[in-house]
Amino acid sequence: MGAAPLSKILLAVDATEASLAAARYGIAVAGIYGAELHAVYVVNEKLLEELLRAKVFVEAEEVDLEVDLEEDGNRYLSYVKKLARDKNVNVNTELLKGIVHREIVDKATQIGATLIIIGEIEEPLSRKDAFYDEGEMILRRAGCPVLMVRGESLVDDIYDSL
Amino acid sequence: MVLANVITEKTVKIDVSGVDKWTLIEELVDMIVDSGKATDREALLTAVMEREQQGSTGLERGIAIPHARSEGVDCVVGALAVSSEGIDFDSADGKPAHLIFLIVAPQHESTRYLKTLSAITFIGKSESKTSRLISASSPGEVISVLEENGDPSL
Numbered sequence: 001m002g003a004a005p006l007s008k009i010l011l012a013v014d015a016t017e018a019s020l021a022a023a024r025y026g027i028a029v030a031g032i033y034g035a036e037l038h039a040v041y042v043v044n045e046k047l048l049e050e051l052l053r054a055k056v057f058v059e060a061e062e063v064d065l066e067v068d069l070e071e072d073g074n075r076y077l078s079y080v081k082k083l084a085r086d087k088n089v090n091v092n093t094e095l096l097k098g099i100v101h102r103e104i105v106d107k108a109t110q111i112g113a114t115l116i117i118i119g120e121i122e123e124p125l126s127r128k129d130a131f132y133d134e135g136e137m138i139l140r141r142a143g144c145p146v147l148m149v150r151g152e153s154l155v156d157d158i159y160d161s162l
Numbered sequence: 163m164v165l166a167n168v169i170t171e172k173t174v175k176i177d178v179s180g181v182d183k184w185t186l187i188e189e190l191v192d193m194i195v196d197s198g199k200a201t202d203r204e205a206l207l208t209a210v211m212e213r214e215q216q217g218s219t220g221l222e223r224g225i226a227i228p229h230a231r232s233e234g235v236d237c238v239v240g241a242l243a244v245s246s247e248g249i250d251f252d253s254a255d256g257k258p259a260h261l262i263f264l265i266v267a268p269q270h271e272s273t274r275y276l277k278t279l280s281a282i283t284f285i286g287k288s289e290s291k292t293s294r295l296i297s298a299s300s301p302g303e304v305i306s307v308l309e310e311n312g313d314p315s316l
Contacts, residue, residue: 014273015271015273015274015277044273044276047273047276047277047280048276050280050283051276051279051280051283054221054283055221055254056219056221056227056229056279056283058213058216058217060216061213064231065272065276068269068270068272069272069273069276071270071272072270072271072272072273073273075270122164
């Protein structure tokens, strides 16, 4: 028999309440089923590059923003660690940089994840954007099952009951 | 939609005309302060003005995005001035700005700040959305357009 379905979970964390809800759900699932839990935050370099191309920023801003985006990521990962610690669940966290969906999918492959958990996907800005939304791309490209978490109050009940 | 969480009816002003960009920026800061979303008006105004002095935030296609990071706010906040006449913003294409989005964020909200700015540049790509915002007859209508999910033609 191969790996159990919930043996190794990868949480995709980003700067949204939706991903934190997904993290609470992932922590609960890991706690209940004894899964090995990993959480990754990817600094979205594509977003910054788009804004640089549109000349929104001056040079001094660019440097500050790159540092601050990493600090954002570390802050969110620290919070996920705290959420896990509060429920006696271990989580391995990692900050990555690059194109979000690629980094998540590659990380999942690298660690042999049996499930990726993501937060609710936002409404697309356009049809083209629907194909380029990072959450959608994870769904399309992942080599393992992907669970998108919705229903925050249900998630909170599950997490709180652990 | 990202912007509808940042800009509210209270921070939208339509039919703007006859002001220079510096006065308008100050008015937009005051709208944010009056909405209760800023804790330090002077810090906010200084940050935005200093950023504008470093280089105009007037982009192409009638969009201007004066912006800054400041500890005068606790989260990403914004205000929008709509001008059918247009405001001289020293824009990159030499044309007047019709949609002037003021966006401010604290240091610890960098990702959400970038997503908000990105959403605004996306609006500039949609002629349909831009013209509907410019011709809106009320702040409520502006918010409705901002709350719509993108532009199906894109």
